[in-house]
Amino acid sequence: MADGVNRRDWFRVMGAAGLAAGLDALGKSAAAGQESGFQSSIIARHEVQANRANAMLVDGHVVQPRRELPILHQTDVLVVGGGPAGICAAIGARRAGVDVTIVERYGHFGGLWSGGLVLLVLGHIVKGGKQVCQGIGEEMLRRLDKMDGAIINRQPGKNPTVDAEAVKYLMIEMIEEARVKVFLHCWGVDAIVDGPTVRGAVFESKSGRQAILAQVVVDATGDGDLFAAAGAEYERRTHNVGLVSRVGHLDRVDRRRAQGRPKPRYLGSPTPIPGVHWANMRGPEVDGLDVEVLTRLEMSHRKFLWRNMQKIRKTPGYENVYLLETAPQLGVRITRVLNGLARVTLADLKAGRRFPDVIGVGGSTNGQHGEWQIPYGALVPLKVDNLLAAGRCISAEMRMADLVRLIPNCFVTGHAAGVAAAVSVLDGCRPRDVEVSKVQRVLKEQGAYLG
Numbered sequence: 438m439a440d441g442v443n444r445r446d447w448f449r450v451m452g453a454a455g456l457a458a459g460l461d462a463l464g465k466s467a468a469a470g471q472e473s474g475f476q477s478s479i480i481a482r483h484e485v486q487a488n489r490a491n492a493m494l495v496d497g498h499v500v501q502p503r504r505e506l507p508i509l510h511q512t513d514v515l516v517v518g519g520g521p522a523g524i525c526a527a528i529g530a531r532r533a534g535v536d537v538t539i540v541e542r543y544g545h546f547g548g549l550w551s552g553g554l555v556l557l558v559l560g561h562i563v564k565g566g567k568q569v570c571q572g573i574g575e576e577m578l579r580r581l582d583k584m585d586g587a588i589i590n591r592q593p594g595k596n597p598t599v600d601a602e603a604v605k606y607l608m609i610e611m612i613e614e615a616r617v618k619v620f621l622h623c624w625g626v627d628a629i630v631d632g633p634t635v636r637g638a639v640f641e642s643k644s645g646r647q648a649i650l651a652q653v654v655v656d657a658t659g660d661g662d663l664f665a666a667a668g669a670e671y672e673r674r675t676h677n678v679g680l681v682s683r684v685g686h687l688d689r690v691d692r693r694r695a696q697g698r699p700k701p702r703y704l705g706s707p708t709p710i711p712g713v714h715w716a717n718m719r720g721p722e723v724d725g726l727d728v729e730v731l732t733r734l735e736m737s738h739r740k741f742l743w744r745n746m747q748k749i750r751k752t753p754g755y756e757n758v759y760l761l762e763t764a765p766q767l768g769v770r771i772t773r774v775l776n777g778l779a780r781v782t783l784a785d786l787k788a789g790r791r792f793p794d795v796i797g798v799g800g801s802t803n804g805q806h807g808e809w810q811i812p813y814g815a816l817v818p819l820k821v822d823n824l825l826a827a828g829r830c831i832s833a834e835m836r837m838a839d840l841v842r843l844i845p846n847c848f849v850t851g852h853a854a855g856v857a858a859a860v861s862v863l864d865g866c867r868p869r870d871v872e873v874s875k876v877q878r879v880l881k882e883q884g885a886y887l888g
């Protein structure tokens with residue numbers, strides 16, 4: 438039974454919903470108040486929001502006044518962003534023995550992997566088929582396999598494909614097992630700074646603007662929202678922005694009628710759910726931080742996917758196929774990339790360069806490259822302290838972006854950032870001063886592969 442809900446409550450809640458649904462189905466409106474079966478009460482009858490500090494219009498300029506923010510929470514390590522990198526960072530730091538809090542702007546974990554419906558996990562292997570993504574990322578894949586939430590196929594040319602709901606479920610389970618404190622529906626909007634040192638972050642939510650104080654912050658927002666707010670230097674890039682979708686009833690295609698005709702495009706590839714495919718989309722190259730661009734693409738991509746499906750349904754044999762779902766979130770690939778103490782480069786990949794401060798090894802889409810080591814410096818800002826980057830926004834040159842951002846490589850850098858943040862807290866030093874050999878030892882103890 439669900440946490441905090443006993444069997445009697447469960448039947449009562451479900452019964453009430455059933456009653457309301459029944460009335461709706463009969464076309465009768467549910468009676469007002471308690472007779473509807475729903476429950477509601479008044480918290481305050483004449484509330485006016487306290488401690489407001491409204492923006493003001495002064496001489497045609499909008500001015501935000503100074504105000505004190507409530508402190509929502511204090512923690513050792515604060516991870517902002519609950520995608521593949523953030524989840525691995527939070528679990529890695531917690532398993533290393535510190536208090537961890539994770540904050541996510543949406544109502545679920547998984548980032549682009551679940552909310553973006555990017556279901557294909559590419560890049561866990563290198564030339565020869567050796568698997569380099571180990572540790573927490575590999576643990577997730579194994580658990581997804583066990584719960585029938587993934588098609589796990591690791592041979593060269595084949596890649597694991599997951600079910601987004603299984604990912605969301607598993608991430609909650611693992612975060613709860615690790616006893617990480619969670620705040621969902623919280624958008625990180627500012628860094629709390631003391632000179633060059635980050636002391637936490639400010640969040641906006643339905644509860645208002647609040648602060649969380651932390652000893653180390655891991656920026657796993659994908660877009661570097663926190664390092665940008667803290668004043669760290671970064672490179673700002675454009676990239677293709679698409680919208681992934683899922684297509685249903687592909688198991689109901691009438692092959693006999695479809696025979697001899699060209700196969701419709703954009704039907705995607707299989708997922709763990711029979712008859713359901715996921716369809717990737719490249720999209721135009723744009724600035725993924727421009728809200729007007731994001732708005733335009735959300736609308737035009739959805740229109741395109743709907744209209745395209747109507748065309749597909751007119752193809753003989755494909756009449757039953759339908760647009761099951763457009764991803765709830767746009768597919769923004771790369772925006773801000775940290776200018777870090779070190780930088781992942783193609784030349785180093787080609788040379789097979791080994792780093793004394795290696796914190797992970799990256800793989801490639803079909804194992805077309807050899808092992809490429811990721812130095813710790815790629816997670817550390819040039820000047821800002823007490824903050825580390827993880828995932829697709831770590832320091833990497835443009836030619837490496839399409840490898841760095843692959844999901845397994847984000848698992849790897851997230852895991853490393855979490856462990857490094859924990860070591861920094863435990864040793865009472867700045868992340869840039871941590872003994873990297875200690876980070877490497879803890880990562881290996883947690884199953885990571887460092888080459």
Ligand SMILES: Cc1cc2nc3c(=O)[nH]c(=O)nc-3n(C[C@H](O)[C@H](O)[C@H](O)COP(=O)(O)OP(=O)(O)OC[C@H]3O[C@@H](n4cnc5c(N)ncnc54)[C@H](O)[C@@H]3O)c2cc1C
Nearest residue numbers: 518520521522542548549559625658659768828829842844
């Ligand atoms: C269309 C598309 C197709 C792709 N195809 C593949 C593929 O086939 N295989 C593959 O391996 N990879 C693929 N990728 C890349 C991969 O999905 C991403 O690079 C990867 O998910 C990045 O992980 P991340 O944790 O760094 O960031 P994200 O997955 O972006 O997660 C960031 C998290 O932070 C949250 N967040 C963001 N800002 C804030 C904020 N200010 N406050 C609080 N929370 C915040 C987000 O909601 C999200 O949960 C694709 C990407 C796209 C867009």
